[in-house]
Amino acid sequence: MPWKLEHVGERKESRVVLALDYFKGGDPLAYWTHLLGRTAHLLAGVKIGLPAFMRAGPTGVASLIEGYRDDLYFLADFKLADIGDIVSEELSLLEALGFDGAIVHLFPRCLSKVPAVSLNVFGLVSMTCPNSLVDAHFQELLDYASELGLRGLVVAATKPSAIRAARERLREAVILSPGVGVQGAPPASALRAGADFEIVGRSVVLAEDPLSELERIVEAQRVVLRGG
Known part of the structure; x- marks a missing residue:
């Protein structure tokens, strides 16, 4: 059965998951709420990491999610x-x-099965850091993800060979690829390598015109999705 993220991505013809780790002055929750109000129609999902969680707090995050629950997929990072x-x-x-x-993270190898929760679990098998010790054990982590029956993976957009290997190893996986934009991966490059969604943060969130930047990224993705 397709996940909510896949449904939203198909409906909007977007493969962008927007990372809300940064903001441009003022009240962060107000900024992110305003940003999503302008860009939600171009987003499949939103990634909330520890910086955003600590700035907005559990109540603020829950409020943000509630406001867009039906229109966006929310990923806890x-x-x-x-x-x-x-x-x-x-x-x-x-x-x-x-x-x-x-x-x-899969490196502790402490899970004997996927926890019995309704939210989707994504196992991290590759990071954008050039010399990540996680990537030094990439194949082992892929094997472990396969043993667990994980359907979600996180694989760096800056390492297209890792995306291709993950896609070959776990053909049915939903692959999220961070690192598009500021960290160096061009828009749609991860999709071309076999990823399903691209995680984009600062290049949109801190842009002079976030909407125009997001439109540029989504258009590049649509070229790939249409077979270009």
């Missing part, structure tokens, strides 16, 4: 890394806040 029982508890708490999905 806290890269959970602990024993299985703790990760399961953390996922349950994130689910209660309204998140649709969450990213977990």
Whole structure:
């Protein structure tokens, strides 16, 4: 069964998940609310990391999610890394806040199965850092993701060969690729390598004209989605 993220992406013909880690002065929650009001029609999802969570707090994040629950997919990016029982508890708490999905680190190898929660679990197998120790164990992490039966993966957009390998290894996976924009990966490059969605942050959130920048990225994606 397709996930909500896939449904929203198809409906909007967008593969952008917008990372709300930064803001441009003033009240961060007010800025992000205004930004989503202008750009939600071009977004498949929103990624909320620890910086945004600490700035807005649980109540603010829950309010933001509630305002766009029907129109956007909300991804919790806290890269959970602990024993299985703790990760399961953390996922349950994130689910209660309204998140649709969450990213977990796989390197602890503490999960014996995917936790029994309704939100989607994405296993991180590759990071944008050039010399990441995570990537040094890329194949092992892919194997572990396969053992768990994970359907969601996070693979760096800056490492297209890793995306291709992940797609070959787990053909049915929903692959999210961070690193488009400021970190160096061109828009739509991760899609061309086999990813399903691209995570974009500062190049849109801190842009002089976020809407125009997002339109440029989505148009590049649509060329790929239409077979160009």
